[in-house]
Amino acid sequence: MRRLAGLLVVPLLLLSTAACGDDKASDSASTEKGFPAITAGAKFGEKPTLEKGEGDPPKELKTDVISEGDGVKLKTGDAIQVNYLGQAWDSTKPFDNSFDRKQPFDLTLGAGMVIQGWDKGLVGQKVGSRVELVIPPDLAYGEQGQGDIKPNATLVFVVDIVKATQVPASAEGSEVAQDNIDLPKVGTKTDGKAPTVTIPKSDPPKKLVSNYILESKGEVIKDTDSVVVNYVGLLWKDSKAFDSTYQTGKTQTFPLAQVTLKGLKSGLVGKKIGSRVLLVIPPDQAFGNEAQQSIPAKSTLVFAVDLLAKM
Incomplete structure (x- = not known):
């Protein structure tokens, strides 16, 4: 039985890879070694800009908490709402972001609605946090690529966790x-x-x-x-x-x-x-x-x- 969610709604924003224009850096902020630096818009809720990754990208998923919120920790199965910006490791040009749309992105964590790097990297993070994810190809789009994303690309995302809702097992009433x-x-x-x-x-x-x-x-x-x-x-x-x-x-x-x-x-x-x-x-x-x-x-x-x- 093939899932028909893609026929019921507009394709998921994260997977649409709509190209976005370059953003010029206005300040400098460094992150942990191995993560491209956020050069502008470093605060939660601000649209960030990112430097290009330095050297060879990591081969495993990496998560860096830029700022930690005080909300609940995310669990698999939670319905969450996030803002995000994504670009390739070797680029300074974002391939997609929700900040320009001024509409957070909704997903169910662990439901396979997004690439595996998101489902794995966001579990355990707190609502109100800003995290940076570096996602290797095997947890992203692999050898096929996607839209403007080249095959075997390592991806970098800045994700603001806006909201989370625990989902009951069944309707009641x-x-x-x-x-x-x-x-x-x-x-x-x-x-x-x-x-x-x-x-x-x-x-x-x-x-x-x-x-x-x-x-x-x-x-x-x-x-x-x-x-x-x-x-x-x-x-x-x-x-x-x-x-x-x-x-x-x-x-x-x-x-x-x-x-x-x-x-x-x-x-x-x-x-x-x-x-x-x-x-x-x-x-x-x-x-x-x-x-x-x-x-x-x-x-x-x-x-x-x-x-x-x-x-």
Whole structure:
């Protein structure tokens, strides 16, 4: 089963490698030997500039705490929000940064949403910290490279850890009656495992369905929020699952402003964090006449979504 997250949202910012212009250094600040120096914007929250790395890059992941915050330590599975700037070891030109976009980047730590060097290097760091990561190719993009990043490139990142949220194992809340026999029935167990989804043999609805299965008392989701979810997605036609976060045991973070699947975004906005929701998305709010991986053209999609946390 191929993961379809890249079809549901705009490709992850960290992986988009949008080129950024050079920044001229305005002051000098040295870091521990083996780390390119931050030459401007050294404080947490400021856009940094970096010198080129000196000599041969290290062959192992290196992490330097530029300034330590007083927040909680990050754990695998936490939903986190960061600002970052990245460049190659042998360059002074950043290939990507979130500071210019003025929008922190959301991810679930350890979920494979980013290169391994991030997942490994950020665990144990405190919220409010600024860290510098030097990431060897085998924990970055390896022999293939990525966009403007050359094959076998060692990467350097300055990362500001803005926020972290612990993610519960399951949705909770009051069970809502599922009395429409023409809609799928979703299981209500809260053991952290994928809920059962039973799709009827009748024709699918022609309009978007967004119904509570478990309704919590959490905060209402806005279209500007980023939400951490577990979900299983199935085809109405044959009840075949085409995607599931439960198979990998890793949640997914959806910045709703970047969600490209119209029915997914519309169906989640207005729902409450902590709830389980059934979505039935007709083709005109899904992928329409275009087939996508294991999803045939003109497919009605069914999702059971646990809305675990909001960033």
